[in-house]
Amino acid sequence: MEPQSVTQGQLFKLFALHLFSTMIAFMLNIMLQSSGYNAPAGIMSGAILGLAFSFISYKLAMRRPDSFFIDYGRHILGKWLHYPLLLFIALSNLMIAIINIWELQDVLTQFYLVGTPSWAIASLCGICIAYTVRFGVKSVFRAAEGLFFISLLSFLIIPVVVSENFEWFSGKGMITQFSLREMWPSAYYTSSVFGEMSFVLFIFPFLQSPAKTFRSLTSSMIVSSVVVILHVVPLLLIFGPELASNLNFPELELLRFMRSGSFLETLDPALIALWLISIFVKLGFIVFIISLILARSCRLKDTKPFVFPITAFIAIGSLVVVKSNIQFKSMMSGGMLTMFVIAELIPVLYYLVDSIQIKYASRKRASSP
Amino acid sequence: MIMILIVYLTIGIAELRYLRREKRKKRTFVILIVSLTLLLLLSEVLYAVRTSFQISVWIEALFGPIDSWLIDG
Amino acid sequence: MRAKDNPMPVFANGDDGYPDTSNLEPRLEWFRSQLAHCSDIVIHPFTIGTGTACSLIYIRELFDYHDAEEHLLKPLIKECSSWNNDLSPLFVEHRLPSAGCRTLTAPSASMDWVLDGCGLLLIDGDSRMLGLSQTKFEKRAIMEAPNESVIRGPREAFVENLDTNLTLIRRRIRSRHLKIEQMTFGTKTRTSVVLIYLDDICPDSLVKEMKRRLACIDVDGVLGSNYLEEAIVDNPSSPFPQIQYTERPDTVSASVLEGRISVMVNNTPIALIAPVHFFTLLQSAEDYYQPFIAATWIRWIRFVFLTTSLLLPSFYIAITTFHPEMIPYSLLISVSSSREVVPFPALMEALMMEIAFEALREASVRIPKSIGQAVSIIGALIIGTAAVQAGIVSAAMVIIVSLTGIASFIIPSFDLGLSFRLLRFPMMLLAGIFGIFGIACGLIIIYVHMLNLQSFGTPYLSPIAPQVAGSFKDTLVRAPWWKMKRRPPTADAANRIRQKSGLRSWAEHSGEGED
C-alpha cells in the first residue's frame, strides 16, 4: 500500500468530520433524553473520555509506528486471542456502519423520500461509499480534506440562522441544574462515539510524521465537540429541555424553526444533503478499517478487493438490523454503544500486556547480561 | 433474495477480473472467493429470518446488562 | 516514424529495387517507377558544364523552383565549367550559396526528402544526390483566436504551420533554457511533433514521462493533436479533460513559464499542455490581463455558473417533485399554476428540453454560417414561447434550460463545459428518483472520481483536495501579481521562486521621511 501517504492535516479533517457528522445528525436525541440540561456538559466530558481511549491506543501505536497493529498484535497476545479480538473490532465497526446507514435511510424515508423503498437508499449509499474507498486510503482522506470546510460551514450556519428565537435566560439552567449523575449517561454515550478515534491505531503506517498524531486527534476532538455543543445549546435555548427531549429528530425541528425568509422557506433538505456527504466520508473510513483488518489478517497486501463485498454486506445488514424504529431506539440505549466502548477499550488491553512484557523483558535482560 | 445473489455475483466477477488483471497469487483468489461466499450465506440467512430474528436482539441480550449497570448503577 | 531501415551509407542493393550504379538513367527510372501516377511530381533533366546530364526532382508548387533556379542552377552551370566536370566538390565543400543543402545517398531518405517538399539533384556519374531545401507553400496568416477571444491582451493565435507557431513561442520566451524537441509520428503522414519546455523550471521526471508515453505511439497517421491526447492521457474513460488545449501562444508561454510542458503538432493550430488540474481549466487568459479584483470576481461567477450548469435542472426537479416545502409560498403558487397545463412529469419535461437544447446547439454549429443565424432564432422561438403557449412545457423550465445552456458556455475550457453538460443527464436521473439525496450522491461520485484523477502525476483537484499551502492564490482567487512569488507545485521543486523582491517594493519605502 502507499506508506506515509496521509498528512496530519488530512487526519485532523477526517476525524473532525467523522465525529461531529453522526453526533449531530443522529445522537442528539439520546443525549437530550438521557440528560436534558446537562447534555452539553456530558458531551464535553464524553469527548475528553473518548480522547483518553485514543491516547492509550496512540501510545501503543507509537511503539511500532511503521508496522500494522494487525501484524504485531499477534506477538503481544498470541494468535488465539489476537484474531478473535480483531474479529470483534471488525464486527463492532460493521455495526457502527450498519446503524448509521439504517438511521440515514430511516430519516430519509420518514421525511423526504416517503415512498422510496429502503433497499434503494441503502444501495445508493453503498455505491457511493464503496466508490470512495475503492481508490484506497489516500482517496478517503483526500475526500475528507476537500469536504471539511463546506460541511463545517453548513453545520455552523444553523445556530446562526435560528439565533433570533433564543431564550438566553434558560441557558442559566445548564449551570443551576448541573448534576453529575444526570450528566453521566450522555458522557458515556459521547465517549463511545468519540472513542472511535482509537481506531487510528490501524492506519499508523500510512501517516506522515506519526508523532504529531495525538495533536491532530486532540484538535479534531476540540473542533467537533465545539460544533456539537453549538447544536445542543440552541436546542435547549429554543425548545427547553422537556420539549427537546420529546422530539425524535431535534435537529430537523431546529432547522424548520427558522423564520421563513422570502428567499427560501426552509433550508433543511439542502443541509441534509450536505450531512450525507460528511456521513459518507465517515463510513468510508470505517469500511476501510474493516477491509484493512480482513485483508491483513489473511496476510494480503491489497485491501481493495474486500471493499465492495463489505459494503454490500453493510447495505444488506442495514435492511435487517431492526424491525422497527422503536426496536432501534431500545437497542441504541440498551447496549449498542457499550459494544462500541468495549471495542475501543481493546487497544488498552494490548497496551497493558505490552508494557508488562517490556518491563519483564528489560528486567530479564538487566538480570542476565 | 435473488437480488442479494445478483449483487454478490456481479461484485465477485468484477473483483476476480481485477485480481486476474493484477496477476495476484492463487491464494488471494481462494481467500476472496471464501469470504464472498461466507458474506453471501450470512446475508441470505439474515435476510431470510429478518421478520423473526434481528441482530439487535442479540446485541441487547449481550450488552444490555452491562449498559444498564453502567448507566443506572 | 520508427526508423525502419537504418541509413547505411553503402549502396544496399535490393532496397526495393534501387539500381546500384552511379549513372543517372537507371536511377531516374527507379524514381519514375516509385512516383508513377503522381501528377504533381516534376522531373526536370538538364545538362551542365561539358555535357554531364543532371536532373532535378521536386513537387510542383511545394518546392520554390524559381528561387532554386536563381540561386542554384545558374551559379552551378557557371561554376562547374571551371571544374572540368568533376562535380565532387559540390557535395563536399558546400560551395553552393543556399543553406540547408544535404548530400543524400540512401534512396528512402531521398524519397522522403522529395516528399517533404524539397528538391533533389541527381548527377550522372555520381551516386550521391544533393538535397535542396527551398520549400515555399501557401500558409494561413496569423489571425485572432476564434475560440478564446480576449478583450484586453494579445490576440495572436496559432496557425497550422508548426514553424510559424514556434516563432510565436520563441518571440515570447527568449531564453536559452527554452527547449524545443522535435519528433515525427505517423508512418504515412510523418507529422512532426514538438515538445516545448523550460529545462530549468520543468521537472525532468515530467519530460521523461511525456517522452515515454509518446514513444509507444505507432500509428499510420497523426492529423490532429487529439490523436496524441487520447494516447497519452492517464484515465481515458473519464469524461473530464486531463490535458489542456489552447490556441493562444500567450497561454502556452504562461504555462511553460509555470513549469509545464507543451506538445504541438504540425498542421494543427491547437497546442496541448500537460499536466493540468481542474482549476487551471477554469482560468481563462483574460484573468491575467485584467486587474486582479475584477479577475477574482469573474472567477467566482465562473464557479457559481459551473455549479448551475451541472445542478440547476436537477435541483428544479428535486425541489418541485420531492421537497415543495422549500419553495417560498408565492413562488410556489406561480410555479405550480404555470405547471398546471403541462402533461409531462418534471423529469421527462427537463430531459426533453435539455436534449432539444443540445440538438439546437449542435445544429447551430454544424449549419453553414449563412443559414446558421436563422436556425438559432427559429430554435429559440420554437422552444421558447410556442412550447409554453401550447402547454407542452412550463415557463419555469424554459428559463432554467436556457440558463443552464448559457452557464455551460461560461466555462473557459470547452471540453470541461462539454463534460459538465454530459454529467447533467445522470444527475437529472438521480434527482428524478432520489431527490436532493440523489443529487448529493451524484455529487459525491463525481467529486471522488475527480479526486482520484491524475494528469501526469499532479492530482486533478490539487490545490484543494491534497491541500498545497499558499496555492489558493491562483485558484479560488487571482492574487495580484506582486503576491505570486512562488511558482505552482507543478514546477521543479528546486526552482520555485518566480520573482525576487516584491514588485511594489517602491511603495513600501515611500514613508521614510515622515516621523
Added chain:
Amino acid sequence: MSLLPKLWKIAILLCIPAMVTGCWSSVELNNRAFVNLVIVDQTDSGVELTLGIPLTNRLIPGFTGGTGEGGGQEPIAYVTRTGATLEEALQKIQGDIPRDVTFGQTHSIILGSRLAKQGIAPILEFVERNPLLRLNTNLFMVEGPVKSKVARMPSSFERFLASVLNGYIRNDQILSTTVKDMMYSEASGGDGLIPMLSFKTVDPSAKAGSPGGVGTAGAAILRKGKMVTNVLSPEETSSARLVLGQLKRYIYSAPSPTDGRNVGFYTSSLRTEIRPFRTRQGLGVTISSYSDAGIIASDSDIDLRKQQNIELLEKEINRIANKSLMEMIAKTRKSGADVFNFGHYLSVQYPKEWKTIQQDWRAYYKDRLEVRVDSVISLRRLGSSTDSFHNKLKVDEKEGDERTWNLSP
C-alpha cells in the same frame, strides 16, 4: 486501476433499469394540494376540519381562456369534513381530494372557540407529531362558528386569508403564539394566549368594493389547553405583547400631566427581561420591559423643549403602562394560566424551590406568586415639530374675549 471503466459501465447499466422502476416518492407539483390554512372547530357531530387549498388551475398566468381571476371569486377552496377525531376528518378530506394533501406550506391554524373550550391538546399533538408541520406554526382563535365566517370573507388586500395572517405575523401587528410556546414546559403546558380574529361580514346593501375582511381583536386565555371564560380585551392584549416583547408599533394617547389634554404616542418595545427573585415569603418575578416611544400628536401646552417636561411625560406613560400590565397579569392570574411561562424562569433560577412547588404550580401562580412590573419607556423623538399646534398659533383662545374692530374712523 482499469476496473474504473467497468464501474462506469455498471453505473450506467444501473441507471437504465432504475428509470424503469419509476420514481417512488416523486409527486408532481400539480399533483399536490398545498394546504395554506387549517381551520379546526368543534360541532355537535364531532371535530370539523377545514383545509384552505389554493386552486392553482384558476391562477394560470397568461392563460387567455379559462376563468383567470374569475372576477372576485377567490381562487381558494375550503374543504370541510367532520369526523370523530381530527385524524378521521383529515382522512375524509384526503379521500375526496384528487391530489395529495401536503402540509409543507402551512403557517397558521385557526381554532374555533367551541373547540378551544373543549381543549386543543389533540391539535398540538397533531402538529408536533406530523413531520411536515412545523413547531413555529401560529395559532389563532375565532369566536363562534368559524367556517361560515371564513368562507364568506372576501379578502381585499391579499389573495388568500393565509397571506393576510402571514402579513400580520411578519409585521408584528398581532400577538404571535406558536405551537412551541404552548408546549414549552411541563409545568405550564397548554397555558397561553391565543389571538382572536374578528370577521367584519360585508352587508350586501353596501356598495361594491367596501372592504369587509378580517381584523385583530383581543386574545383568549388557555389553561391546560382549555379556554377559560374571561378574554383579554385588545388593550390588554397589546400590554401582553409588551411583556412578550412583540409590540413593534403601538399608537395610543395619554392625558398630559400639565393640563390633562391629549398627547399621542407610539411605542416600539425593544426587549423584555423576566427575572425571578426570592423573598422570605416565597418566589416572585420582575418583568422589566424596555421600549422606545415618540410623540406623534400633542394637544396640550406642555413645553416640550424642557427636559424635565419630557421626564414628566415619561413618568406618566410608565405609570399608565405599569397599571395596564398589572391589570392584565392580575386577570391571567385570576384564571390560573401561566401564559408567560414564569414557571420556566423559576425552574431555571431556583431549581430546589421549584421542585417543591412544581406539582401545584398553577395554584401557586394564582395566589402566592409576587409579580413586580417595571416598564421603562424612554421618550426619544418628538416628530418633526416641537411646539404643539395650539401652543404655537394660539388658536384655542376662548371665543368671547376677541377684540372687536369697529369700522367707523
